[in-house]
Every structure is written in structure tokens, then in C-alpha cells.
Amino acid sequence: MYERLTILSGRGNPALATEIAEYLGIGLGHVDASNFPDGEVSVKLNQNVRGCDVFIVQSTSPPVNDNLMELLILIDACRRASAARITAVIPYFGYARQDRKDSGRVPITSKLVANLIVQAGAHRVLAMDLHAAQIQGFFDVPVDHLYAAPILDKHFKSMDIALEDLVIVSPDEGSIKRSLQHQENLGGSLAIVDKRRANALETRQANLIGGPIDGKTALIFDDMITTAGSITGAVKVAREHGARRIYVCATHGVFCGPAVERLNASQVDGLVVSNTCRDASNPLLKNLTTxxxxxxxxxxxxxxxxNESVSYLFD
Structure with missing residues (x-):
């Protein structure tokens, strides 16, 4: 059924790669990945991939540089082992925040990383919920961009929340389109948190546009939770405006720095993330569903x- 299909995994998210292989009913490819004493990444393929259609599953979540370098080395190893086609499956794409020059003398790191992946030898890329949709255009190879929204919405539909009690909350103006898609699937009304970024590490949230959310159930959707500053700021605004229950949801649970402490202190009724990142199932987080x-x-x-259509998976 899957002639010459091979699934390989780095150390970025081996559990997810194993689940994917089990879904397809095939075994996960054998890869030895380790580090030299000085920290350099060492990779060896322990099986023949000559003429194979190879899919390398590797999230570039923390440690970002190690996982990114491992992905590039895996691609190079497959190319030099004469794989017929190499697809980089990147459930979480790091270095995506800097996707444009928003001030002088700054890089566009997402374009830089896209160039590295293509130059390493990837023939196509499969990614999920990129931080900005235009990053697809940074690759000079085909990109299949998937969205976790249907899976996340299915979880909330199972909770059977009454539409008149439901408000979809966008944590900032950049997430409005995403929140509208969730509203279309789940129903309810829409509210937007007015977020102002003080610097690279701090944001300030004060006002709520739309609503009202007094006495209602607020679902706050974002693409990723890193330090949880933005999302807990939105939780605070929703609570101040009288939300009865608050659920936080994101595709990528990166959970860096003070994220666990902030999320636990926010006392949300539920936190839902997908397993695109290796550490998404953090046992220290309260009310977490993965x-x-x-x-x-x-x-x-x-x-x-x-060679079948994947377009319906984009919806």
C-alpha cells in the first residue's frame, strides 16, 4: 500500500513520529542521533533509503538550535543516501516570529531557516499552524500548511457548551482571523483583547473589544504559548470583564520560562494544546489536556x- 514510504524522526518529537507511523501502519525508520563531546550533532541512518519517499518528522521546539541543526543533518544524510524525495515534516516551525522587517537592522529569520531547509535538500515541507501564513512563500519548494483547528474545536464541541453562553476571544488583533475560524466552527460571539507590546518579553493588555462576556464561557485561542505572557494577560482581561469560565487553547505548547507558573496562577478552567511540541504534556500544568x-x-x-489531494485537510 505504501511502496517505498519511510518515516524518520529526530529527537525533536519522537513520540509524535511514532504515532504517525502507527496511524499509517508502518514501522518508524531506524536513526541513531547523538552528540559529540563538543555538542555537535551526529546522525546515522540505520536502514536503506535509496529510492524511498522519505518523511522526516522534526519539530524545531526547544532546544531550538539543536533540533533545527538535527533536521538539516537528517535531510543531508537522506540526500546523500539517494532518497528519491525528502519531505520535512515540521509540526512546530521555530524562528517564525521574525517574518518581516518591522524595524531597522533586524533579520528575517523565518526566510533564513526556509533557505537552510531547502539548501539542505528538502523537496517539500509539511507544516502545521505557522506563526504567519506568508512563511509558506519563503520556501522555494511546495509547502502543505495544515491547521489544528478542526481537532481543537472537536474537543470543545464534545463539552456541549450552549451557544448563547459562548464567546470566542482573540488574545490580540493578529489572531482575529484564527478566532473567526473557530467562531465559524463553534458558534458564539467574538471579542478581541487590545494588546500592546512593550518589548520582546513584555506585553500589556487592558481593553476588550466586542463581547459582552459577562457571565459567559470564554474560549481564548492562540497559535502558540511560549512564556504565556500574552495569553495570561488575555485571561486577566476576560476575568475582569466577568467571564464565568475561561478555557485557553493553542496549537503549540512550547511552555518556556515562567509559562507553567503563569498558567497555574491564572487558574483557568482548562488548558488545551496539541502534541506538536515534545514537552506539550507538561505534568506540572493544572487542567491540561493534550x-x-x-x-x-x-x-x-x-x-x-x-499523489492525492490534501486540500481538504487545510480547512
């Missing part, structure tokens, strides 16, 4: 391998 995107990624891989 949903798997392995079936979605596995189905996309199956369709790409068999």
Missing part, C-alpha cells in the same frame, strides 16, 4: 505519498 495531531499529519503524509 490532543494528538498524528492522524491529521499521518493522513497528509499518506496523501502526499500517493
Amino acid at each position: 490532543v494528538s495531531v498524528a492522524p491529521l499529519l499521518g493522513e497528509a503524509i499518506r496523501r502526499v505519498h500517493r
